[in-house]
Amino acid sequence: MNSSTRKHRKKKYKTYILLFIAAILATPLGLFYSFGKLIQPVEAYSNSTISIEIPSGASTAKIARLLKDNNLIKNDFAFRILSRLSKSDGKMQAGKYVLRNDMDAKSIIQALVAGDVTHDAVKFTIPEGFEFNQIANRLAGNELIDREKFVQLANFGDFNYKFLEGIPKGENRLEGFLFPDTYQVAKGSSEEEILKKMLDRFNQVFQESYYQRAKELNMSVNEVITLASVIEREAKLDNERPLVSSVFHNRIKSGMLLQSCATVQYILGERKENLTLKDIETDSPYNTYKYQGLPPKPIASPGKPSIEAALYPEKTDYLYFVVSKNGEHTFSRTYKEHLNAKNGN
Structure with a gap:
């Protein structure tokens, strides 16, 4: 093999290597570009608003489907990835929202995590250390609930949460599990919606590592x-x-x-x-x-x-x-x- 042939092959090999490296670099860049487009607003220059209700206990996947069905996001899978990357998975709150389709996916996630519900909303705060009766009295005093109905539902309603497993229905059943925080709910929210909103918040706070630690402590x-x-x-x-x-x-x-x-x-x-x-x-x-x-x-x-x-x-x-x-x-x-x-x- 003469020297010119060897040089030609060497040059050809280098070209293949450069093309291969370019392909590797182009793939994530291409994916990044595509992902960036998928989380942009559906209609960047629109002022139209869309009312949507996120049900209590809805998973991120279900929320993404609701948003996609209502033309608020371009791609539900990209929305789920963004929620995971922004550590918002499991933190989006139930409620009735008024959103715009000129909002990008990040803005929508921020609104749902903040519980930024409709303007027709009421805020209430439950301080740390409040007993169940104090919670019921405060909500009734703010005319947000029928106290008797609230207590009855708390004691005997059906609530499917891991942290309530093994706790029988009866008096003071939810004592300690209505998480103390500031909440925002739509006017006219039912007693069940308010209870579930507070239980959802507890569910967000009591993470999986806490269950494992509880087992370690027996x-x-x-x-x-x-x-x-x-x-x-x-x-x-x-x-x-x-x-x-x-x-x-x-x-x-x-x-x-x-x-x-x-x-x-x-x-x-x-x-x-x-x-x-x-x-x-x-x-x-x-x-x-x-x-x-x-x-x-x-x-x-x-x-x-x-x-x-x-x-x-x-x-x-x-x-x-x-x-x-x-x-x-x-x-x-x-x-x-x-x-x-x-x-x-």
Whole structure:
């Protein structure tokens, strides 16, 4: 083989390599360009609005199909990819929306995640630590629900959520599971729609890793939320919640009574600053001064910091805590230390 032939073949080989590299580079660029087009507005220069209702519990795939059927997005699969990339999967809220087909897919996702429903909407806020009765009273006071119907539905309605598995229908069934947050609902929303909106929010917060952690602790979801609700009522500062949690975990392990004032206050139906001996003697499975372990059900709606504290307590050997006037706690390992802390020593 002469040198000219070898040079020709070498040149030809280099050309193939360059073409191959170009093809590899062109493929993602082409895909990126195509994806970019698919998430653009359906009609970029249109002002027309479209009313659409996202049902409670709808998956991202179902939401994408609804949007595509209503000519609000170009491609449902591209919408699903974008929701995954933007970490919005499972965060889009149910409700009645007025959207425009000059909105791109990103703007639509942002509106659905924010719960930016129609202008004919009402906002309400449920603070962390609210009990079910307080929630019902607030919603009824804002004329958003029929209280009797709301309570009946909460106790005996059909709700298909993983976190409610094993919790029987009956009084205070949803205590602790109506997530505390600010909500926006369309005027005239039914009691069921409002309940499901709050349960959907809990479902978003209580992620899969929490279920796995509960198993590691040998706790049911109900037990986790029950402990979280006690932590919510006992601790005022987020940075102290894991420490309060450690005290309760340590007490349970050692067979001690939890002795939480918050559980007695729940029985009494009022938040007395100082409990009497008579209060502490109240006979109820919720009375953690009389009965070992956790109460049978949550005593309030815990926020995310309290849920995480219940699942991930600080590693300590504390068995006691006492609150000071400024809301901070002093933690102790022995009863003697605890008495000194109570006496301000």
